[in-house]
Amino acid sequence: MMYIEIDDLVGNAFIPYLQQTGKRTLSLKKINEFATNVVNYLNEKDENACLRLSRNRTNNFFYENSNLFKLDEDGEEKKVVLADEITDSYLIKRFSGYLSLSVLLAFRNTENTKILFEE
Numbered sequence: 001m002m003y004i005e006i007d008d009l010v011g012n013a014f015i016p017y018l019q020q021t022g023k024r025t026l027s028l029k030k031i032n033e034f035a036t037n038v039v040n041y042l043n044e045k046d047e048n049a050c051l052r053l054s055r056n057r058t059n060n061f062f063y064e065n066s067n068l069f070k071l072d073e074d075g076e077e078k079k080v081v082l083a084d085e086i087t088d089s090y091l092i093k094r095f096s097g098y099l100s101l102s103v104l105l106a107f108r109n110t111e112n113t114k115i116l117f118e119e
Contacts, residue, residue: 011095
């Protein structure tokens, strides 16, 4: 069983998003939809995958990575804001280097990432 956690999701959602748009704010809703796409993709490839998300894990992630990401809870929609000095190269080194090839391919699959770019 493969477990995909909040750090896997946020870090790897921002890589293609930052590369293609240059934007540093991404809604938590879009990240969750991306997560669903990734898990479905892996399960279709006969990889046993599931999400391990909880409020506690999410809070810990933003606390431990406060130099990289900020959770903006102003307004109706929660958004994740990437720090100005963080590059896509840094995100790749930090959040992709330890992933299995099948998970990495799922995170980079254009069908899975297109949800991040929809308005």
